Amino acid sequence: MVKRVLYFGDFGIDDTVALTYAHLTEEIEVIGIVADYGNVPKEETVRNVRFLLKSVGKEHIKVFGGADKPMTAKGATFYPEVHGQFGLGPIQPQLGITKFENFFDILELIEQYKNEIIIVNTGRLTSLATLFLLYEETMKNVHSYYIMGGAFLYPGNVTPIAEANFYGDPIAANIVMKYAQNLTIYPLNVTQTAIVTPEMVNYIHSKGKTKFLKTLLDYYYYQFYQKMVPGIKGSPVHDALTMIGIKRDDIFSYFSSSVLVNTVEENRGQSIGDFRVTTNPDTFGNRPKHRIAVSYNYEKFYKEFMTVMTGEQF
Numbered sequence: 001m002v003k004r005v006l007y008f009g010d011f012g013i014d015d016t017v018a019l020t021y022a023h024l025t026e027e028i029e030v031i032g033i034v035a036d037y038g039n040v041p042k043e044e045t046v047r048n049v050r051f052l053l054k055s056v057g058k059e060h061i062k063v064f065g066g067a068d069k070p071m072t073a074k075g076a077t078f079y080p081e082v083h084g085q086f087g088l089g090p091i092q093p094q095l096g097i098t099k100f101e102n103f104f105d106i107l108e109l110i111e112q113y114k115n116e117i118i119i120v121n122t123g124r125l126t127s128l129a130t131l132f133l134l135y136e137e138t139m140k141n142v143h144s145y146y147i148m149g150g151a152f153l154y155p156g157n158v159t160p161i162a163e164a165n166f167y168g169d170p171i172a173a174n175i176v177m178k179y180a181q182n183l184t185i186y187p188l189n190v191t192q193t194a195i196v197t198p199e200m201v202n203y204i205h206s207k208g209k210t211k212f213l214k215t216l217l218d219y220y221y222y223q224f225y226q227k228m229v230p231g232i233k234g235s236p237v238h239d240a241l242t243m244i245g246i247k248r249d250d251i252f253s254y255f256s257s258s259v260l261v262n263t264v265e266e267n268r269g270q271s272i273g274d275f276r277v278t279t280n281p282d283t284f285g286n287r288p289k290h291r292i293a294v295s296y297n298y299e300k301f302y303k304e305f306m307t308v309m310t311g312e313q314f
Contacts, residue, residue, distance in 0.1 A: 010038025
C-alpha cells in the first residue's frame, strides 16, 4: 500500500536527499510539501522546493508556505556554512518569483486523506505546532508523525545538549511532543551514523537516476563534515533515514517514552525522555508516549538506500 506523505522541511541538502528517496521509491507518495525557515530563510526554501520538483517533473505537488520565524520571539538562525548560501550547496536555483499555497489549505489535504495521511517533519517544528494549537481535533485525523529531531543521551550538534531542529524552536518542539499521537522520533544519536560515503555517492551518480545528489553530498562532506568532524567517512543523511523509517520500520529498534523539550535558555532545545526501566513511569504528567529510535541496522539501511537510489537490487 502506498504511503501518502505531507512533508514539512527546511530543504537544505539532507532534506533534498530525503525528498529524492521518496520520489524514487514506489511505496511513498508525497502529496504536499510545507516549506519552512531553518537551514535557509523561508523564501529560499520555497525556491529550492520548486526547483527540485521541476527537475523531477513533479510540479503538480502543492507547496505550502510555512513559518518564517520561531515561536521564541527571537529571529531565526541560519546555517549557510553547512548547506551553502541558498541551501543546496553550490547550486543556486534559477527561478523567478516563487508562489506557494495558503498554509491553512493543509487542512483540506488532511481531510481529503483522513486517517491515511502521514506527516514527516525534518526541520523546525514551528508550522506543525501551529496546526496543533489551532486545529487539534483536525490533527487527530493524521495517521502518524515521523520527526527528525532531538538528541537523547547523546551530544547535540548546535550545543553540547541540543540538536538543531529542537534548538531552533524549542517551544514548538515541546508543543508537538505534548499533543501529537502516534509519533516516531529519529534523533541525532541514530541519524548521525547514517553515513553515505563518497564511494556510495559516486556509484549512485553513475546510474543516472539522481540529478543533483553527487553535487549536494560532495559539498556536504568535503565542505563541512570532513572539516568539522575529523575522521568521519561520509555525510550523515539525517532526514533520509527518517523517510526510510516510514517504509522500513523493521530496520529500527525503538524505546517508548514521553518527551519534554527544555525551553529554558541555558538548556534550550534539550530533549528529555525517561529511559529508566520502571513500571509505568509518569515523569511528564499526561503527555503521550512516543516511539524513539535508539538504534538501527546499518547494513539494511545501506541496502535500502542504494537499491532505491540506483534502481539495482542490493
